[in-house]
Amino acid sequence: MSEDSTNRSSVDQSTAEKPAVGLFVTCLVDLQRPSVGFAAVKLLELAGCSVEVPSAQTCCGQPAFNNGDFDTTAALARQTIAALESYDYVVVPSGSCAGTLKCHYPELLADDPDWAARARAFSAKVHELLSFLVDVRGFDVSSLGTQFDGTATYHDSCSGLRELGIKQQPRTLLAGVEGLSVAEMEETEVCCGFGGTFCVKYPEISGRLGSDKLKNAQQTGANILLGGDLGCLLNLSGRALREGIPMRMFHTAEVLAGMAERGIGEEAK
Amino acid sequence: MKVRSPEFKVRAAAALFEPNLQKALLNAKAGFQGNRAKAIDLVPEWQQIRSDAKVMKDHTLENLDYYLLQYEESVVANGGKVHWAPTAADANRIITELCLAADAKLVVKGKSMVSEEVALNDALNAAGVETVETDLGEYIIQLADEPPSHIIAPAAHKTKEQVSELFEKAHGGPRIDDRVGLVTQARQVLREKFLSADIGITGANLFIASTGQHLLVTNEGNGDLCSSVPKMQIVITSIDKIVPTLEDAAATIRLLARSATGQHISNYTSLYGGPKAEDELDGPEQYHVVLVDNGRSTMLGNAFKDMLRCIRCGACMNHCPVYGNVGGHAYGWVYPGPMGSVLTPNMVGLEHTLDLPNACTMNGRCAEVCPMSIPLPDLLREHRRLQFQRGLGTKVSRAGLALWGSAALKPKLYQGLSRPAIQLMGFFGRKSGAYKKLPGLSGWTSQRDLPAPEGDTFMAQWKKQQKAKNS
């Protein structure tokens, strides 16, 4: 595996040397599955960035935001912006958290004279991980020689898709993984039923949506499901276990970085 | 109509397991989504048409008073009359008085969501005026004594077998089992009603300020029969449906049929503007338009203004994964799905509709397909903000979220507390890989296992690594 990425893409002209990335790991990755965070760091470094993870970060504020508590969300926004605004880029291994930082922070702080401009400047630096690797760094996964045998299908998480336009990028990256083929499922863009606190407030509806998504996934013949949002993946993996459906699940970053040994919900080896 | 929105959770959960409803929903979804997509694929100019319409409608709403007054002038010049109804009760009173003054015994109705909103049929029936719905879907639910479950396909929740049963009961045997037969019988039964009705009442898809016309679109032609055969024509519509010119109407027409049913244009697209001329051989002798406010003028001045751009196409609910699984009745009132969840709290009160804005995953598909670019998820979130502000919503979730929020604002404390909790959960979950049950997390575990956390937090590990690196 090459030590440093030789893919200094002509797209990225921000700095002559290594661009400095501040990683926002997200609460789910931090608490539930740190391997996604480490995979993100590895990929970003291979893509020629220096990566730091400032410690004054916890949660993007989505749970508060989507439950109508805009004050707490704004407070978390200020905390997050203060921790990360000094970097060239702020990269997030989650479409929904990146969407919150990029799209909603500026809205929330639009009427705050001290923070409105800062939030806008911050927003311009925010990228979801997979789209960052392709759109900004022009990263070529095949240069890594990553091997992962199997047929996978892909779930397009809603926020990433609709707030940030993440669709082709994960597929472009996965095409560089040897041994892996991607079989598209029906209704790949339909919600998996996670929806943050929705899944615990309306569990029956959420369960049905998850169930339908897994049916579509199985119909492709794939036994691996990949995505870019840990919330969706936890939801789907939990549902698959409950229904006895054999479907290994990973965050795309883990597969790309060659760190996909134990799938989500699988017992420790 | 009685507001049953407080029962959403229970009715939605039950709806998931009603086989007839699930069959009907699957059917409807496939048709509506597929047909719309096909129609839009044929129009490369779609996004431009969509943004022109948004600009036009925003302009109209900014000048709503001017255009409404211009409309009234135009209608009067055409020989018609405009009645103003600030509330639902006003609308019912005005129309009941018109019917009684005309000594009307039978009214035929075209499909009108505004008439459902004000509960017009109940008011007329109470005054001794028989009302017969003539849109086939509305006729079916009238026979079933049910509210509509979809704004353009009110009987979308009914299977063919259910319709056969209803018709057999209402019309007498023999039972008809094929669709063609059912449609033919409805045609015959309702033709009699058209011919004997005293008054025809329809809604309007929009109305035009400069010409004093209203637009009525149907595929069945029932709206036009209501508007052409009886001696009096009454139109009930709402103040937000106005557009300035015929050209503005054309922009809307292009969006409406494609978004609703995937047609280039509805089968019968009609513009009516007044009573018949003296020498005409048919047509109504009186033309009345009732303009209903019912909270819309208030929405014009608050965070929900964008909702007034709605053209009632139904695309949002056709693409909503929640609506697509629970159907329209669970929402408990006239308007279901995403647009219903924005409107209903505004019209009947947030305190009665707590679930509606929350039963949404924020997936955003509705806003994507909305021809009038209404930011539906943002509006639903605004209802959630108002709920939070007013202290509405379950105590448990508020407390839990407040705890989470205050911990998250103290990173050191958060990291210090979360680490041992995660280590514990990771440790006990190692062997199986996932939890089937966890105290306090039944909302999650009732429907799925909870994958066990890895066993240490990222932040703790990263800190350790950085320390090792720097030492």
Next chain:
Amino acid sequence: MSARDQIMASIRGSLGRTAAPAEQQVAALQMRGEAARRHSRPAVSDDMMGQLKTQMARVQMTLTELESEDELAEAVASYLREHQLPAAITIAPELAHVQWPESLEVHTGAARASDLSSVTACICAIAETGSMMMAASAQSPATLRFMPDNHMVVLRRDQVVAHLEDAWAVMREQPGGISRAVHINTGPSRTGDVEQVIEIGAHGPRRMHVFLID
């Protein structure tokens, strides 16, 4: 305070005004109204007739092409025979000048409950959508387009326009101004209200046939 005043006050309050728009704004609004600007619309083929026919076929409208109006009477009789319909039509007064054959029973006027077939003219056809636009008047009763099972429309080639907006122009130019009832009909009546399957012949005509005259 009248109901209208009540609603106006509420609207103006929401818009942040206490009174009607200022003179300058009113002038701007009048100008906008008169300009009647057309918005973005789907392109219509240069072959308007071709597009019209394609759109018509899509919605189960049928078509007979004639070289002149002299052929119309026999063509109508022939259509009725072809569909095994009684040789009886109700026509709009605008078609009373046509030399209908003796064998055909012709009633002129509005539709009667028992009428099975009607014939009307139209004011234009719209290629964009495959629609026939008809304006109600003493010469062309509205019920003829909706009550009978079979509706036949007489269309001249030079009446075909491209877009809805072009049809509005035709509508405005009618003698006597804009009719109180303008109908844009695109095919026989249909419904999808039973299990979302389209069936023809809900309340309006089961057939819509166009005679296209050169």
